[in-house]
Amino acid sequence: MPIRGLLQSETHRVTGRLTFGMQQSHDVVVVRYGHRPGRDDRMTTHVGLTARALGADRVVVPDNAGQSVETVRDITERFGGPFEIEQSDSLGALIRNFEGTVVHLTMYGLPVQDVERDVRSDLDEGPLMIVVGGEKVPFEIYEHADYNVGVTNQPHSEVAGLAVFLDRLFEGRELDTEWVDAENQVIPQSTGKKVIPGETDTDQHSDA
Amino acid sequence: MPIRGLLQSETHRVTGRLTFGMQQSHDVVVVRYGHRPGRDDRMTTHVGLTARALGADRVVVPDNAGQSVETVRDITERFGGPFEIEQSDSLGALIRNFEGTVVHLTMYGLPVQDVERDVRSDLDEGPLMIVVGGEKVPFEIYEHADYNVGVTNQPHSEVAGLAVFLDRLFEGRELDTEWVDAENQVIPQSTGKKVIPGETDTDQHSDA
Numbered sequence: 001m002p003i004r005g006l007l008q009s010e011t012h013r014v015t016g017r018l019t020f021g022m023q024q025s026h027d028v029v030v031v032r033y034g035h036r037p038g039r040d041d042r043m044t045t046h047v048g049l050t051a052r053a054l055g056a057d058r059v060v061v062p063d064n065a066g067q068s069v070e071t072v073r074d075i076t077e078r079f080g081g082p083f084e085i086e087q088s089d090s091l092g093a094l095i096r097n098f099e100g101t102v103v104h105l106t107m108y109g110l111p112v113q114d115v116e117r118d119v120r121s122d123l124d125e126g127p128l129m130i131v132v133g134g135e136k137v138p139f140e141i142y143e144h145a146d147y148n149v150g151v152t153n154q155p156h157s158e159v160a161g162l163a164v165f166l167d168r169l170f171e172g173r174e175l176d177t178e179w180v181d182a183e184n185q186v187i188p189q190s191t192g193k194k195v196i197p198g199e200t201d202t203d204q205h206s207d208a
Numbered sequence: 209m210p211i212r213g214l215l216q217s218e219t220h221r222v223t224g225r226l227t228f229g230m231q232q233s234h235d236v237v238v239v240r241y242g243h244r245p246g247r248d249d250r251m252t253t254h255v256g257l258t259a260r261a262l263g264a265d266r267v268v269v270p271d272n273a274g275q276s277v278e279t280v281r282d283i284t285e286r287f288g289g290p291f292e293i294e295q296s297d298s299l300g301a302l303i304r305n306f307e308g309t310v311v312h313l314t315m316y317g318l319p320v321q322d323v324e325r326d327v328r329s330d331l332d333e334g335p336l337m338i339v340v341g342g343e344k345v346p347f348e349i350y351e352h353a354d355y356n357v358g359v360t361n362q363p364h365s366e367v368a369g370l371a372v373f374l375d376r377l378f379e380g381r382e383l384d385t386e387w388v389d390a391e392n393q394v395i396p397q398s399t400g401k402k403v404i405p406g407e408t409d410t411d412q413h414s415d416a
Binding site: 039042043046049050052053054075079107108109110111112113139142143145147148150151152153154155156157159160161162163164167168172174175177179185186187188189190191192193194195 | 247250251254257258260261262283287315316317318319320321347350351353355356358359360361362363364365367368369370371372375376380382383385387393394395396397398399400401402403
């Protein structure tokens with residue numbers, strides 16, 4: 001199982017999960033910068049789950065966010081992938097050394113509606129990192145980012161900002177994601193809840 | 209100050225805050241159903257702040273969510289309105305008796321991309337209530353809702369779901385909201401932070 005997960009991860013890092021027209025998209029990684037254990041557990045978990053549900057390929061969280069890692073992995077096992085969550089003790093270096101475009105979501109940044117087209121073009125050319133702050137984002141991140149982007153210039157929620165940004169980046173295509181290796185699959189209902197066992201896994205798929 | 213706030217509130221309840229073409233839109237109210245004090249404080253606060261930032265006119269939270277009420281009122285005083293937050297000890301009755309269209313956001317519901325157009329038409333005709341669950345939403349809410357809507361059928365975040373739903377409902381117009389009576393105004397920057405004192409208030413405005 002771990003080997004399989006690794007192989008999947010290697011594959012989708014090259015290709016990205018969502019396609020843009022005829023072209024394969026590049027990798028989109030979300031970085032949760034800053035985490036206070038206890039106080040931030042649910043917010044960091046929601047950042048991770050939102051990244052997964054709305055089309056990012058992986059999320060990196062701080063070393064001290066182990067509880068969020070467990071929850072996101074559990075959801076991915078139950079509802080499918082591919083999606084990776086990783087921990088890092090040096091997020092600053094990860095951001096500085098990223099070979100691709102860096103977007104930092106902040107209420108002080110440029111309006112999302114003005115920059116989303118440029119970011120989308122950049123994603124056609126190479127991978128994208130989206131940095132989502134906790135409370136204290138150092139000035140170096142603002143300086144290093146290729147785009148500081150505000151989903152409104154109002155204080156609200158890093159989860160809400162990430163969600164709107166991803167939906168606009170992918171222009172809604174992320175809503176049609178097909179999940180692989182899910183134990184459970186939710187069937188949309190006008191009223192009530194319907195959950196069925198997930199699709200057969202990819203190995204069996206190739207025999208069908 | 210309280211009287212003024214009340215008058216403003218009465219006005220925007222009739223007209224709605226965002227306009228649709230030449231037509232005034234109707235009121236959009238978000239209801240946070242369910243709240244566990246302590247554990248849910250930040251999520252409920254983020255629901256309230258997201259509702260405010262992304263174009264809703266008001267939010268109603270449970271009686272036991274007093275801390276979130278304080279935070280949202282504080283942000284509204286500092287960054288402007290109009291926006292109202294209210295508490296209710298009978299959210300079920302509030303939803304049942306609402307005279308308008310009720311949308312319940314749930315991962316079990318119909319895809320947002322399939323129903324958003326219909327909901328938008330309904331909002332042209334009358335007010336809209338958006339119910340955002342905590343963990344336990346009783347079946348009556350599913351039954352009473354005019355639309356059960358999923359922003360994906362994946363588990364992620366009620367804050368993320370609300371954000372994407374509002375951005376799609378208003379088709380991005382909420383990003384251009386002009387805030388009234390703000391103490392602080394953030395000026396979008398490509399790098400760094402710029403905050404200036406808010407616009408003069410509406411009384412002085414009318415002299416200008």
